[in-house]
Amino acid sequence: MTTIQSDGYPIMAGDGALKALSAFLKEHPYSSYFILCDENTLQACLPILISACPALRQADIIEVESGESAKSLDFSANIWETLLENQADKQSLLINLGGGVVSDLGGFSASVYKRGIDFIHVPTSLLAMADASVGGKTGIDFLGIKNCIGTFSSPRAVFIYPGFLMSLPERHFQNGLAEVYKIALTCDKKFWEQCIHEGSDAESLILQSVKLKNKIVLRDPFDQGIRNVLNFGHTLGHALESFYGGTEKELLHGEAVVAGMIMESHISVQKKMLSRKELSEISTYFRSAFTLPSLEEASLEALLRLAGNDKKTSRSRLRMSLIDRIGSCKHQVEVSSTQIRKSLEYYASLFQ
Ligand SMILES: NC(=O)c1ccc[n+]([C@@H]2O[C@H](COP(=O)([O-])OP(=O)(O)OC[C@H]3O[C@@H](n4cnc5c(N)ncnc54)[C@H](O)[C@@H]3O)[C@@H](O)[C@H]2O)c1
Numbered sequence: 001m002t003t004i005q006s007d008g009y010p011i012m013a014g015d016g017a018l019k020a021l022s023a024f025l026k027e028h029p030y031s032s033y034f035i036l037c038d039e040n041t042l043q044a045c046l047p048i049l050i051s052a053c054p055a056l057r058q059a060d061i062i063e064v065e066s067g068e069s070a071k072s073l074d075f076s077a078n079i080w081e082t083l084l085e086n087q088a089d090k091q092s093l094l095i096n097l098g099g100g101v102v103s104d105l106g107g108f109s110a111s112v113y114k115r116g117i118d119f120i121h122v123p124t125s126l127l128a129m130a131d132a133s134v135g136g137k138t139g140i141d142f143l144g145i146k147n148c149i150g151t152f153s154s155p156r157a158v159f160i161y162p163g164f165l166m167s168l169p170e171r172h173f174q175n176g177l178a179e180v181y182k183i184a185l186t187c188d189k190k191f192w193e194q195c196i197h198e199g200s201d202a203e204s205l206i207l208q209s210v211k212l213k214n215k216i217v218l219r220d221p222f223d224q225g226i227r228n229v230l231n232f233g234h235t236l237g238h239a240l241e242s243f244y245g246g247t248e249k250e251l252l253h254g255e256a257v258v259a260g261m262i263m264e265s266h267i268s269v270q271k272k273m274l275s276r277k278e279l280s281e282i283s284t285y286f287r288s289a290f291t292l293p294s295l296e297e298a299s300l301e302a303l304l305r306l307a308g309n310d311k312k313t314s315r316s317r318l319r320m321s322l323i324d325r326i327g328s329c330k331h332q333v334e335v336s337s338t339q340i341r342k343s344l345e346y347y348a349s350l351f352q
Helices: 017-027 039-044 046-052 052-059 074-084 100-115 126-132 161-169 169-188 189-198 201-221 226-231 236-243 252-268 276-289 299-306 335-349
Strands: 002-005 008-011 032-040 060-064 093-097 118-123 138-141 144-150 157-160 317-325 328-336
Touching: 002 017, 002 201, 008 017, 017 046, 017 052, 017 118, 017 157, 017 161, 032 039, 032 052, 032 100, 039 046, 039 060, 039 093, 039 161, 039 335, 046 052, 052 161, 052 236, 060 074, 060 093, 060 100, 060 169, 074 138, 093 100, 093 328, 100 118, 100 126, 100 335, 126 161, 126 169, 126 201, 126 328, 138 157, 157 201, 161 201, 169 201, 169 226, 169 276, 189 201, 201 226, 226 317, 236 252, 236 299, 236 317, 236 335, 252 276, 252 317, 252 335, 276 328, 299 335, 317 335
Parallel strands: 008 157, 032 060, 032 093, 093 118, 118 157
Antiparallel strands: 002 008, 138 144, 317 328
């Protein structure tokens, strides 16, 4: 098992992670345990967790519906209500057993209940193992705005047991890979090359991603500078995600981010930060590894507006995180709407 030290808490990853959790529970006396899951992790992961950690047989289980819709004030209120009804006090522990939705929602709810109780993450999706459970960001969506309400609040520990991935649906596995590739493209060329040439087992991808993300988080825990590089692919990815939201082509976040990384790499080429060869390597690989969302010429104006640009004010500028070579990223780079338009046209041309 590998232990990585983060901002005041350990991240333990590997086959022995649940044993380590059991030992942690023995060492840390809590007055009561609560386990937050969604309906899928309740069925697929909770029995494994409880059989590895007998102390959790007495835990109260809080179940939320699966999916982004659970990251809401209503579900937070349900959690607070259950905690109160079951006399959770300052010495209680909340265990977040699930994907990024459960860790964001549970982390947020615990961080403000009675001004903060301890919580730990036991991530079960690739995205949560490789990304969301690390870095101390918690949050819920509000009035349609993603992660609008939240806190910076660290778990007491993170236990990553890759065995949970056995039951994760393939589409969600791919979704997590997108964020792994983003970390490789922004932080480590060798890791990128390893991903595209050798492939890698999930555990090794998770470990490398966590180590790289953790390094950035330790330098900028409150997201005021360098941590912005982790937004690479997200500005245009979010625009695409919103564009297809609520339609039959609705995208998972990672699927939109892969498309966003191709488009934003094209902007890097326009700004002479990245070579055409590197762009071609990135887009060829992503096209072979993912089913990318298509884009038609007729949708470009709507996407431009979603990316925060008014088509009438072509001189308006936006700031983005852009790679300046594979494995390195600059943040706060000014980008014009003309450059964004060209990147969308390039992306749309891939489907002609
Ligand atoms: N806090 C952060 O730093 C951070 C970083 C990245 C993403 N996020 C957040 O993470 C969320 C997305 O996370 P996600 O992709 O894990 O989504 P998710 O939590 O909705 O999980 C995806 C799906 O997989 C199911 N699932 C999870 N683990 C499973 C398992 N082992 N077996 C069977 N089914 C399983 C879930 O029930 C769900 O249906 C978003 O809300 C995003 O904002 C947060």
